[in-house]
Amino acid sequence: MRTKLILAFAAILALFACTPKIESTVPAKVVKGVIVTETPAREKGQESALQLTCEPIETVRIGFVGMGGRGNSALKRYFHIDNIEIAALCDIYPEKVASANARVQEAGFPAAKEYSGEDGYKALCADPDIDLVYITTDWLPHTTIAVCAMENGKHTAIEVPAAMNLEECWALVNTAEKTRRHCMMLENCVYDFFESSCLNMAQQGLLGEIYYAEGAYIHNLDYHWPIYTNNWRLDYNYRYRGDNYPTHGLGPVCQALDIHRGDRMKTLIAMDTRSYKGLEAARELMGVDTFANGEHTSTLIRTEKEKMINIQHNVYASRPYSRLYQLLGTEGLVEKYPLPGFVALDSEVLKDKAGIDIPGLETEKYAPEEVRDRLLKDFRPEIIKEIEEKARMVGGHGGMDYVMDYRLIYCLRNGLPLDMDVYDAAEWSCLIELTRLSLEYQLPVAVPDFTRGDWNKIDGYSYAVKE
Numbered sequence: 030m031r032t033k034l035i036l037a038f039a040a041i042l043a044l045f046a047c048t049p050k051i052e053s054t055v056p057a058k059v060v061k062g063v064i065v066t067e068t069p070a071r072e073k074g075q076e077s078a079l080q081l082t083c084e085p086i087e088t089v090r091i092g093f094v095g096m097g098g099r100g101n102s103a104l105k106r107y108f109h110i111d112n113i114e115i116a117a118l119c120d121i122y123p124e125k126v127a128s129a130n131a132r133v134q135e136a137g138f139p140a141a142k143e144y145s146g147e148d149g150y151k152a153l154c155a156d157p158d159i160d161l162v163y164i165t166t167d168w169l170p171h172t173t174i175a176v177c178a179m180e181n182g183k184h185t186a187i188e189v190p191a192a193m194n195l196e197e198c199w200a201l202v203n204t205a206e207k208t209r210r211h212c213m214m215l216e217n218c219v220y221d222f223f224e225s226s227c228l229n230m231a232q233q234g235l236l237g238e239i240y241y242a243e244g245a246y247i248h249n250l251d252y253h254w255p256i257y258t259n260n261w262r263l264d265y266n267y268r269y270r271g272d273n274y275p276t277h278g279l280g281p282v283c284q285a286l287d288i289h290r291g292d293r294m295k296t297l298i299a300m301d302t303r304s305y306k307g308l309e310a311a312r313e314l315m316g317v318d319t320f321a322n323g324e325h326t327s328t329l330i331r332t333e334k335e336k337m338i339n340i341q342h343n344v345y346a347s348r349p350y351s352r353l354y355q356l357l358g359t360e361g362l363v364e365k366y367p368l369p370g371f372v373a374l375d376s377e378v379l380k381d382k383a384g385i386d387i388p389g390l391e392t393e394k395y396a397p398e399e400v401r402d403r404l405l406k407d408f409r410p411e412i413i414k415e416i417e418e419k420a421r422m423v424g425g426h427g428g429m430d431y432v433m434d435y436r437l438i439y440c441l442r443n444g445l446p447l448d449m450d451v452y453d454a455a456e457w458s459c460l461i462e463l464t465r466l467s468l469e470y471q472l473p474v475a476v477p478d479f480t481r482g483d484w485n486k487i488d489g490y491s492y493a494v495k496e
């Protein structure tokens with residue numbers, strides 16, 4: 030009996046010794062070999078913001094925060110959007126605000142109010158003459174500014190990634206649920222002409238049931254490192270391991286897989302390589318001898334419905350740009366890279382599902398270019414068709430940025446749910462901390478359900494349009 034007790038006690042001690050203490054921004058523990066992070070309870074008065082609709086806004090008055098590269102290109106796009114007002118501009122540096130404001134006036138618009146300094150965003154968020162706070166700062170202040178905006182009754186749009194860790198993801202969700210304000214991440218890649226046509230093809234059943242998807246951000250940033258204000262981007266990657274920029278790859282495939290609209294990401298596991306060029310850049314620009322971020326990071330995610338997503342990150346690669354973008358279904362394949370994209374579809378499925386008769390297509394071969402181009406054009410979603418020409422003319426990554434802004438304003442003006450909600454922002458951004466945890470503890474990690482149980486209530490992804 031005594032021996033048995035000692036053995037049991039030793040077994041419990043051994044178990045505790047093998048279970049690492051998880052260092053994360055929200056409480057976490059290892060359950061059956063998987064890191065599980067805590068889901069905070071909803072506070073009183075807080076309810077789901079799924080399909081959130083708000084009062085229509087006739088003229089959307091916008092306050093822009095962050096007048097760097099991305100802020101200035103956003104401004105230029107808004108010169109071409111009707112029913113908006115460029116109400117205010119903000120940056121830490123007053124001279125950046127002044128030069129952006131000069132451009133506003135050169136373009137024929139009235140001068141915007143100017144805010145600056147570390148706390149300038151607080152005054153902008155409190156300004157009663159603003160409906161939407163549009164955040165284009167570097168990554169670190171995104172969530173703080175967005176939460177401040179919503180608490181001041183403003184809708185908010187945040188550049189990618191919206192949040193840098195789980196605590197911030199939950200702060201966005203909880204604040205949107207409490208304040209009933211929209212919080213959209215500005216994930217432009219979901220409006221890329223190729224991806225959006227493929228989403229429509231997938232929704233029409235041309236690929237059968239999609240069970241595997243790929244996405245990535247593979248982009249050599251050598252020439253960009255010195256441009257980022259105060260070196261914010263290389264500095265972040267110097268400090269943090271993991272996929273620090275997952276949303277361009279993840280967004281389009283999550284829409285095709287109906288994430289939190291019928292399925293949900295459940296578990297992920299990440300792996301990375303050692304650093305080469307990242308470390309070299311950090312040595313050169315920062316004078317440091319370590320670099321946390323792996324040269325290439327790959328993450329496999331399994332969904333509740335037993336599908337798989339493969340996401341990759343490499344901002345150091347000596348190779349052409351790629352977001353991979355692949356959807357593989359039981360009946361066919363679409364994939365975008367290497368440019369300009371391929372489709373492999375079956376003639377019978379095409380005829381049956383879309384009434385399009387193109388004999389000779391088989392899924393073992395890529396369709397000829399002219400067929401691919403016809404399909405991409407024929408399946409362009411209506412919401413994009415109506416502004417495609419103008420979007421291509423105004424530009425912004427070939428036009429997708431303009432479509433994103435146009436849709437944001439259209440939905441706000443018509444009191445419709447936005448194309449991307451706060452749960453998308455949290456789900457796509459949370460990979461940053463989850464991949465870090467997976468790499469540091471060499472364990473699978475559970476993906477939180479930011480909808481708190483409502484992931485199966487909406488039947489598939491769709492764009493809202495005016496009746």
Ligand SMILES: NC(=O)c1ccc[n+]([C@@H]2O[C@H](COP(=O)([O-])OP(=O)(O)OC[C@H]3O[C@@H](n4cnc5c(N)ncnc54)[C@H](O)[C@@H]3O)[C@@H](O)[C@H]2O)c1
Pocket residue numbers: 094095096097098099100119120121122125146147149150165166167168170188189190215216217256257258259426
């Ligand atoms: N969607 C895309 O395709 C895309 C492309 C490039 C960059 N981005 C994103 O856009 C954001 C900005 O990137 P960038 O290249 O323009 O960087 P940047 O360094 O050129 O500009 C950032 C600006 O924010 C300002 N800023 C920082 N903290 C602030 C604060 N608290 N209040 C006011 N202003 C503040 C800085 O002074 C700077 O002017 C990042 O989140 C980045 O990931 C997205």
